[in-house]
Amino acid sequence: MNKITKLFTVLTSINIILIVFISCHELECGEGTIEKNGVCINIQYPDNDGGEEICAPGTHWNPNLAKCFVDPNQVCGSGTEIVWSEDGNEFTCESTGQGSLPECPDPGQDGSICINGYIRHFVDPGQKTSFMSNTIEDPALLNNMEIVIYDPLDYAAIGADSVPLGVATIDATNGTFIATDISIPSQGYIALVTRDLGWTRDATPANWVFTGFAYKATAGVNLIDTDTVAISASTLEEWRQNISSEFISNACQYGDIFECGTWIGIYKNDNPDNEMYINGVNPYYKTNAQIPPEKIAFLDKNESGEYSVLTPGTDRGYTSDTGVVMYFGAELTKYFGLCDYSIAEEDSLCLEYGFNFPQSLQGGSSSRALFVQYVKGTATN
Numbered sequence: 001m002n003k004i005t006k007l008f009t010v011l012t013s014i015n016i017i018l019i020v021f022i023s024c025h026e027l028e029c030g031e032g033t034i035e036k037n038g039v040c041i042n043i044q045y046p047d048n049d050g051g052e053e054i055c056a057p058g059t060h061w062n063p064n065l066a067k068c069f070v071d072p073n074q075v076c077g078s079g080t081e082i083v084w085s086e087d088g089n090e091f092t093c094e095s096t097g098q099g100s101l102p103e104c105p106d107p108g109q110d111g112s113i114c115i116n117g118y119i120r121h122f123v124d125p126g127q128k129t130s131f132m133s134n135t136i137e138d139p140a141l142l143n144n145m146e147i148v149i150y151d152p153l154d155y156a157a158i159g160a161d162s163v164p165l166g167v168a169t170i171d172a173t174n175g176t177f178i179a180t181d182i183s184i185p186s187q188g189y190i191a192l193v194t195r196d197l198g199w200t201r202d203a204t205p206a207n208w209v210f211t212g213f214a215y216k217a218t219a220g221v222n223l224i225d226t227d228t229v230a231i232s233a234s235t236l237e238e239w240r241q242n243i244s245s246e247f248i249s250n251a252c253q254y255g256d257i258f259e260c261g262t263w264i265g266i267y268k269n270d271n272p273d274n275e276m277y278i279n280g281v282n283p284y285y286k287t288n289a290q291i292p293p294e295k296i297a298f299l300d301k302n303e304s305g306e307y308s309v310l311t312p313g314t315d316r317g318y319t320s321d322t323g324v325v326m327y328f329g330a331e332l333t334k335y336f337g338l339c340d341y342s343i344a345e346e347d348s349l350c351l352e353y354g355f356n357f358p359q360s361l362q363g364g365s366s367s368r369a370l371f372v373q374y375v376k377g378t379a380t381n
């Protein structure tokens with residue numbers, strides 16, 4: 001029995017179970033059958049020609065291929081991911097090991113929205129080879145964190161005097177969050193900020209560095225299944241110990257990585273099936289100015305694959321295979337990237353795929369804050 005047959009059988013069983021629980025229906029159809037109008041009928045899935053009438057609820061008929069197909073988005077729920085076969089004709093729902101997201105209410109009539117998602121480590125202190133993938137599920141950590149929603153443009157302009165758009169509720173049992181009744185600023189950007197619980201202006205971080213993750217948002221459209229990222233104070237301390245104090249003093253007007261406003265750019269391609277971090281990218285800002293190498297460092301991996309190395313821009317002026325750059329002392333402006341043509345093509349995904357990165361208003365920071373930004377490329381070849 002192939003994967004689709006297995007999946008279809010599982011889905012059929014799920015449908016049966018739901019019917020039993022909801023309507024106390026006693027009919028149980030065996031493997032390879034589905035219920036149709038109270039009767040179990042055979043189904044030869046997917047090589048059947050029975051037409052649309054034979055498709056079970058949650059599936060649709062493809063007349064060209066003469067098959068019933070399941071909509072994966074209707075089947076794979078929160079806490080799972082859709083994994084397609086190589087030929088693209090089969091999929092399975094595989095657990096991500098994450099908890100289910102809290103359900104968002106419908107947007108308000110005033111255009112206010114709901115935001116839900118997972119809280120992830122930027123770099124997991126307990127598993128430093130993990131980059132923006134591990135959810136934070138330790139209640140002791142989550143109970144010392146808060147997520148505040150800001151207008152990033154307003155925050156960049158006036159700093160800690162900026163009035164938050166709202167505060168999220170954190171589920172400390174599974175690392176999920178939800179924020180409701182969030183009004184979208186006129187520029188259409190919101191930032192999910194993780195920080196110490198009870199944070200006060202200019203406080204030195206005890207557990208979590210003030211870290212923002214920016215999104216483009218639309219009034220009346222909920223942001224579902226988002227990520228917010230947290231950078232632990234211990235991670236930032238490790239980075240500080242890893243790079244010379246002289247470099248940081250020159251890169252940041254405040255003289256210390258804990259004091260700097262820092263923009264973190266993460267360069268990835270825009271292929272939804274194979275998003276890859278891009279090496280060989282020169283970071284630019286404003287209209288068309290390369291960020292001075294003495295102001296930036298690149299997040300690299302050590303020999304064990306741990307994201308723990310900061311390479312000064314003066315040592316290498318372009319991203320590595322982590323695709324990450326840090327711009328110390330940055331203010332909110334336009335950040336993008338261009339391929340560095342001085343390196344060999346085989347050493348640069350940027351050159352290999354011919355990517356140039358569009359300018360974006362997402363990103364930037366003010367004093368004592370880090371902002372994290374995804375910058376996805378636009379293919380030019």
